[in-house]
Ligand SMILES: NC(=O)C1=CN([C@@H]2O[C@H](COP(=O)(O)OP(=O)(O)OC[C@H]3O[C@@H](n4cnc5c(N)ncnc54)[C@H](OP(=O)(O)O)[C@@H]3O)[C@@H](O)[C@H]2O)C=CC1
């Protein structure tokens with residue numbers, strides 16, 4: 750049992766999520782950011798990796814006051830639950846994700862993470878521990894599902910997206926391709942990690958929609974189930 754999982758990320762025309770210095774860059778235009786905001790508002794939870802927290806210090810809040818009010822009218826908190834994959838409990842206590850906006854936060858650690866760090870983070874977030882050395886995704890998704898999370902949005906970065914894609918733990922993949930070239934063999938891409946060698950292991954996708962937004966393209970894929 751796991752939530753319905755939608756991966757969303759913006760990449761340059763050459764497939765990069767940011768610069769080789771891992772500095773946050775603006776790839777989406779205002780209409781695409783508004784689309785992402787709607788996706789956030791429709792989600793029960795939003796997840797990123799600790800790499801993204803260190804690089805971008807995101808808050809992952811819903812930005813539109815109308816969308817926040819609509820969530821409140823539905824009896825939901827203004828913001829979806831914000832989740833960080835952080836095996837070693839390294840999330841800074843001053844991170845925007847812990848500080849900005851109302852709503853629940855979850856830090857997901859590995860079972861062998863430092864207890865003192867876990868206790869300190871536990872003052873600001875719920876702690877879930879899953880797996881040894883690195884967060885085990887199937888274990889986490891089972892726990893999220895049991896706690897009522899039905900719709901989970903993955904916002905990056907490339908290492909986390911690779912894990913969800915390579916483990917077949919996704920239902921939709923939304924990529925916005927912006928009108929810039931970032932370049933750099935070491936710059937993060939949509940799916941980093943070790944990559945596949947064997948073609949039979951490639952996750953296969955079904956094209957759903959291609960839409961012009963701002964001066965780029967949104968491509969929506971669904972996971973193709975094995976036959
Ligand atoms: N353009 C866009 O849409 C976006 C761009 N970005 C960019 O991406 C970059 C960050 O990406 P990246 O450095 O890859 O970091 P990620 O955000 O993907 O975080 C990766 C880290 O998450 C932790 N983690 C814990 N469990 C897992 C698991 N099961 N699978 C994968 N990771 C796990 C690992 O650290 P540990 O084991 O120590 O916990 C790992 O190193 C930044 O440059 C950022 O600006 C990010 C999001 C969106």
Ligand SMILES: Nc1nc(O)c(N)c(N[C@@H]2O[C@H](COP(=O)(O)O)[C@@H](O)[C@H]2O)n1
Nearest residue numbers: 759774775776777805807808809810904
């Ligand atoms: N959709 C999209 N387009 C871009 O151009 C981006 N740079 C990102 N980045 C993601 O948004 C997070 C920042 O969120 P907040 O503004 O702090 O709420 C960032 O961490 C990336 O996950 N996304």
